[in-house]
Amino acid sequence: MLAQVVFSGLALGSIYGLVALGFAVVFKATEVFNFAQGMLAVCGAYFAATAISIFGWPFPLAIAFMAVAAIALGVAIHVLLIQPLAGRSMLAVIMVTIALSIVLRAVIEMIYGPQGRTLVTPLPNGVITLGSLRISELHLTAALVSWACMAIFAAFFRFTSVGLLMRATADSHEAAVVSGVNVNTMNRLAWGIGSLLAAIGGLFLGQLQIVSTDLESIGLLALPAVVIGGLQSIPGAVVGGLLVGLIEQVSASYISPKSTDIVIYTLLLLILLVRPWGLFGQRELGRV
Amino acid sequence: MSDALYSKPRIVARVAPPLNVRLWRLLGVALALAFLAYLPFVLAHRSAFGFRLTNAELLNLGLSQINLMMIAMLGALSLNYLTGCAGLISIGHAAFYATGAMTAAIVGTQWGWPFPLALAAAAVTGALVGIIAGLPSLRVRGLYFVLSTLAVHHVVIFVFLEYQFRYFDVVGVPYDPPRLGSYALNTSMRWYFFLLPVVALVYWGFKNSLGTREGRAMRAMRDHELAATAAGVDVRVLRLKAFAFSSAIASMAGALQAYFMSNVTSEAFGLDFAIQFIAMIIIGGLGSLGGSLVGAAIWLLAPSIISGLAPQGGDASGWMGTLLVEHKPQLVQAAFGVLIILLLIFAPGGVAGLGRKLKAMLSPQRAR
Amino acid sequence: MEPALAIEGLSASYGRKGLALDDVSLVVPKGGIVALLGANGAGKTTLIRAATGLLGLHGGQTTKGAIRIAGEAVQHLPAHRRVRLGMAQVPEGRLVFKKLSVEDNLLVGAAVLPRAQRNESLESVYALFPRLKERREQVAGWLSGGEQQMVALGRALIGRPRLLLVDELSLGLAPIIVRQIYEQLRKVGDTLGASMLVVEQNARLALEFASFAYVLESGRVTVSGPASEVASSEAMRASYLGSESA
Numbered sequence: 001m002l003a004q005v006v007f008s009g010l011a012l013g014s015i016y017g018l019v020a021l022g023f024a025v026v027f028k029a030t031e032v033f034n035f036a037q038g039m040l041a042v043c044g045a046y047f048a049a050t051a052i053s054i055f056g057w058p059f060p061l062a063i064a065f066m067a068v069a070a071i072a073l074g075v076a077i078h079v080l081l082i083q084p085l086a087g088r089s090m091l092a093v094i095m096v097t098i099a100l101s102i103v104l105r106a107v108i109e110m111i112y113g114p115q116g117r118t119l120v121t122p123l124p125n126g127v128i129t130l131g132s133l134r135i136s137e138l139h140l141t142a143a144l145v146s147w148a149c150m151a152i153f154a155a156f157f158r159f160t161s162v163g164l165l166m167r168a169t170a171d172s173h174e175a176a177v178v179s180g181v182n183v184n185t186m187n188r189l190a191w192g193i194g195s196l197l198a199a200i201g202g203l204f205l206g207q208l209q210i211v212s213t214d215l216e217s218i219g220l221l222a223l224p225a226v227v228i229g230g231l232q233s234i235p236g237a238v239v240g241g242l243l244v245g246l247i248e249q250v251s252a253s254y255i256s257p258k259s260t261d262i263v264i265y266t267l268l269l270l271i272l273l274v275r276p277w278g279l280f281g282q283r284e285l286g287r288v
Numbered sequence: 289m290s291d292a293l294y295s296k297p298r299i300v301a302r303v304a305p306p307l308n309v310r311l312w313r314l315l316g317v318a319l320a321l322a323f324l325a326y327l328p329f330v331l332a333h334r335s336a337f338g339f340r341l342t343n344a345e346l347l348n349l350g351l352s353q354i355n356l357m358m359i360a361m362l363g364a365l366s367l368n369y370l371t372g373c374a375g376l377i378s379i380g381h382a383a384f385y386a387t388g389a390m391t392a393a394i395v396g397t398q399w400g401w402p403f404p405l406a407l408a409a410a411a412v413t414g415a416l417v418g419i420i421a422g423l424p425s426l427r428v429r430g431l432y433f434v435l436s437t438l439a440v441h442h443v444v445i446f447v448f449l450e451y452q453f454r455y456f457d458v459v460g461v462p463y464d465p466p467r468l469g470s471y472a473l474n475t476s477m478r479w480y481f482f483l484l485p486v487v488a489l490v491y492w493g494f495k496n497s498l499g500t501r502e503g504r505a506m507r508a509m510r511d512h513e514l515a516a517t518a519a520g521v522d523v524r525v526l527r528l529k530a531f532a533f534s535s536a537i538a539s540m541a542g543a544l545q546a547y548f549m550s551n552v553t554s555e556a557f558g559l560d561f562a563i564q565f566i567a568m569i570i571i572g573g574l575g576s577l578g579g580s581l582v583g584a585a586i587w588l589l590a591p592s593i594i595s596g597l598a599p600q601g602g603d604a605s606g607w608m609g610t611l612l613v614e615h616k617p618q619l620v621q622a623a624f625g626v627l628i629i630l631l632l633i634f635a636p637g638g639v640a641g642l643g644r645k646l647k648a649m650l651s652p653q654r655a656r
Numbered sequence: 657m658e659p660a661l662a663i664e665g666l667s668a669s670y671g672r673k674g675l676a677l678d679d680v681s682l683v684v685p686k687g688g689i690v691a692l693l694g695a696n697g698a699g700k701t702t703l704i705r706a707a708t709g710l711l712g713l714h715g716g717q718t719t720k721g722a723i724r725i726a727g728e729a730v731q732h733l734p735a736h737r738r739v740r741l742g743m744a745q746v747p748e749g750r751l752v753f754k755k756l757s758v759e760d761n762l763l764v765g766a767a768v769l770p771r772a773q774r775n776e777s778l779e780s781v782y783a784l785f786p787r788l789k790e791r792r793e794q795v796a797g798w799l800s801g802g803e804q805q806m807v808a809l810g811r812a813l814i815g816r817p818r819l820l821l822v823d824e825l826s827l828g829l830a831p832i833i834v835r836q837i838y839e840q841l842r843k844v845g846d847t848l849g850a851s852m853l854v855v856e857q858n859a860r861l862a863l864e865f866a867s868f869a870y871v872l873e874s875g876r877v878t879v880s881g882p883a884s885e886v887a888s889s890e891a892m893r894a895s896y897l898g899s900e901s902a
Contacts, residue, residue: 033431084633090430091377092632095570098379098563099632103625106618161767168753168764175751177710179764179811180739227435258449265442268435273424276432 013245022197038219044199045206074195230281375510388542414539573640660851666721754797
């Protein structure tokens with residue numbers, strides 16, 4: 001029933017919002033549309049699965065491992081793939097991120113095999129009943145953690161010196177260089193954060209379903225989320241994520257499970273035709 | 289490149305090259321034709337000039353792979369025309385293949401039209417869908433436009449999926465055995481000799497189009513849209529025309545592929561299918577038609593050649609063996625992904641670019 | 657005493673086009689104010705970009721010569737390292753962070769200081785430009801041209817630079833505002849002991865303000881000397897003082 005669907009839609013949407021936030025951070029900082037963001041979420045899930053199931057580490061340590069690995073991966077991607085392509089055409093940059101997702105997927109399948117793995121975590125898995133509503137504890141946890149992460153990052157950007165420098169770099173690359181900001185470091189940081197946020201999202205998606213490379217297509221829903229919310233807007237990314245989550249659940253329940261993609265992408269097309277800068281973005285002449 | 293736009297057209301007297309150069313060229317063309325004509329026999333009978341050839345000597349290639357390659361060449365040519373020459377980046381190319389396959393299914397399988405008509409219908413529908421797909425370019429540019437092609441992709445694939453499950457089933461959409469009149473295309477050899485002139489015609493068609501004033505205007509539009517508009521080029525119409533031409537061919541290729549495989553499912557037209565074509569044109573070189581052919585050839589044939597060269601099953605030991613045996617497709621994918629990345633960073637011109645550099649090195653006295 | 661800035665035989669170009677700077681030598685003595693004059697396209701901004709390390713960003717490169725800040729060779733250092741050596745700039749067009757508040761703009765410039773000193777420095781910039789303090793929470797993109805110029809200046813000064821490069825301060829500003837800003841610059845220079853290189857199209861104003869001057873023409877230094885001499889030289893009078901707006 002509707003409230004149920006809305007709730008799970010918002011919960012899933014919070015996870016998408018997290019991944020989309022990571023995406024938006026990267027885009028605002030380096031103007032790269034990272035087609036590999038879905039795959040970075042998958043990597044996060046696999047990092048966690050490796051630490052838990054293969055290394056056998058306790059949960060907090062495993063999460064720490066996942067965070068460090070994700071940040072390292074993001075920084076490595078910027079240094080090896082994005083920096084060398086500075087100033088090159090958009091097709092080149094898009095293609096590099098697509099090629100990256102292909103390589104990541106192939107490498108993961110080579111190391112772990114194509115079947116999925118279950119993620120065993122101490123995250124609550126039960127169901128809370130509120131009247132006629134059955135709320136999944138996992139959904140609730142995922143939503144709460146996602147929001148907590150977003151709040152932490154919002155605070156980071158707003159109140160720390162480094163956060164300020166990152167905002168400045170995103171505002172104007174040249175003005176940042178003029179002011180003595182080490183723009184390269186800021187960009188790497190942005191990629192590290194983007195990857196970390198995707199990884200956390202991937203952790204929850206992997207818990208909700210199964211850890212496999214198929215998670216990529218779910219993580220990729222962050223892309224329309226960001227565009228619908230507004231490519232240049234950070235809060236827009238989050239709202240876009242919530243919207244996509246809602247739409248996904250609603251269309252899955254009321255139309256058909258297969259219709260989710262088409263509904264979301266039709267909406268994307270409409271937005272692009274009517275209001276390409278998204279719900280929260282600002283019209284910028286000459287940009288993109 | 290924009291010189292064509294600003295300077296007056298120069299009247300250049302076409303000077304015929306000296307006789308011996310012409311003779312050599314003629315000889316080269318004759319040899320190439322002979323090779324192309326003999327190749328299918330070599331592959332089909334696994335022997336050349338009477339000598340039996342091993343799998344290794346044949347580079348682990350079969351005639352059906354060559355045929356698939358030729359169909360892919362059509363896709364690569366059309367995408368390069370759109371992206372490399374007209375400057376319209378599109379990741380929705382699979383959608384046009386799907387359009388062609390679906391049209392062919394409707395008119396061919398369901399209505400019973402003959403194969404050539406089905407192909408023509410596919411081309412026409414493809415052009416129409418292409419124009420529709422190109423409409424967002426009138427409203428948005430750059431990244432937003434790429435995203436619109438992504439959205440179009442999903443929409444078309446969904447339509448195909450619905451079609452497949454409405455009229456057929458999960459096994460796929462079937463196609464009647466194709467025949468040209470009474471001549472049935474039922475062997476690889478026949479397909480080969482059918483596809484060869486098709487590819488040649490399409491190549492020639494694109495090349496010709498690029499040589500016209502409109503073609504040059506298109507490239508001017510790609511390089512500097514503002515300048516082109518200022519020079520009086522109607523960029524909007526040009527863009528839609530480029531889309532129409534490109535998707536017509538891609539759609540026809542989709543129909544060809546459907547008939548060739550005699551059965552297709554919607555999974556065949558996923559995003560990774562579209563991405564393959566982008567990979568082909570990057571390898572071959574953006575904007576180079578010849579490069580598209582090379583790129584398609586490398587992408588389609590290299591995996592077979594490589595797995596032919598790699599040691600068979602039990603030879604290699606330990607994790608190397610597991611890698612090569614169990615995960616061969618992933619290894620090939622990873623290798624190609626890395627190749628694309630390296631090409632993008634170090635050799636952005638692709639094979640065509642390398643070829644140009646080679647040419648420049650070998651004939652330094654040729655004035656620019 | 658090492659000059660604050662020494663440019664020795666510098667040549668630079670953009671891509672394959674001709675030389676934008678041709679064997680230029682220039683010295684900013686410690687504590688001195690030097691004016692760099694010349695018509696549009698003479699190469700003044702190219703010189704500033706080369707000195708600050710922003711040339712690459714605009715597709716240019718230095719082909720020969722050396723740049724020294726307080727004696728240290730910096731032509732191979734990236735821009736942010738030069739800022740840490742005590743160099744700051746107020747670029748042409750101001751380049752404020754349009755979406756950040758005034759205070760945030762200033763704090764970006766303060767990032768080069770140790771944390772303990774940042775607030776103190778912020779207050780001294782506010783003392784210098786009380787208008788900025790009034791508008792500290794406002795988004796910089798909405799300020800007037802003069803106020804944005806103050807923001808850019810404040811952002812450059814907050815890091816307590818030893819060397820300040822100012823590119824086209826007067827562009828788009830009313831003369832009375834420009835005069836005020838130059839007055840404050842002079843005060844700041846005295847307080848901080850900063851050396852300055854000022855690029856100006858408004859030659860008369862710059863020559864009042866500076867102690868030494870160079871004139872660039874098509875990438876070469878054609879006139880140099882004490883400001884008063886340059887002001888009275890025939891060449892200057894003819895090309896600049898005759899046609900410039902009061």
